[in-house]
Amino acid sequence: MSADIVIKTNKLSCLSGSQFLLNSISWQVEKGDQWVVFGRNGCGKTTLLSIIAGYKSYTSGELEVFGQKYDANNILAIRKKIGWVSASFFDKYYKQESVLDIVLSALSGTLGVPFEISNAQIVKAKQLLTDLGLKEKIHSPFDLLSKGERQHVLIARAFMTDPEILILDEPGTGLDVLARERLLVTIKELALAHDTTIIFVTHYPEEILPFFTKALLLRNGAVYKIGPTAELFTSEVMSDFFSYPVAINYANERYNFSIRSDALQLSEAQSKRKDGDSNE
Ligand SMILES: Nc1ncnc2c1ncn2[C@@H]1O[C@H](COP(=O)(O)OP(=O)(O)OP(=O)(O)O)[C@@H](O)[C@H]1O
């Protein structure tokens, strides 16, 4: 394996019952790459990234992270080198836990608080939370926070260990417009100044900043296309990807999709009617 490849999947699949959540994903991420992962709801993005971050198991194929396959001896050490922000993952686990404990849990690579924490680590966690506007909520239980506040807690947790890989699963969802722009700036600084490897999931094309130069498009649990973002985020490729006409504009370094909603409603209604007909 090349020293520069930090994530490598080979025919990675995840089966639940008889349903493939992921079907034969082969993908390589090099150190310092910045990727966008894009696909419709339910296509398998969170499943794939939970597996890569070491929080979910797969059923067949291969996965190497930092050149290693996960095992009982290395899993916590590898997890600590990955910052993993995913509301859809962590919202299932964190309820009554305090904001501070959740941020500190990054230090152990588990979902719980580590046994030994230094004062410096507590100071760092509090500073991150303060920087993200959560100074007053440090001791609050996670489930009493607003959606955007919970998202910020997960971002602080991810930054706690100065990770080599940052996996951001829809980090802008739930943030107000200013907080979202601030987050994008922070991600950009990390990407450009520290050469952090970043994998970024979004449904919103305007969040795909120019430094996300590579893209993985997932459809129905499988790779649809892998390639340079500029070559995949075109009207032609996206219209085929969505099986629906999509016009893409690129201006001021931001993508913008325009989709004809009147035709979309008709088309979705028609396809539902067709499904209904075929079930009769
Ligand atoms: N533990 C599980 N058991 C069974 N099915 C699951 C499990 N986890 C996820 N799924 C299913 O796998 C599919 C992919 O889910 P996943 O959360 O990876 O999608 P996603 O691409 O992240 O979607 P979204 O854009 O809505 O976040 C969905 O149909 C989901 O219901």
Ligand SMILES: [Mg+2]
């Ligand atoms: Mg998801």
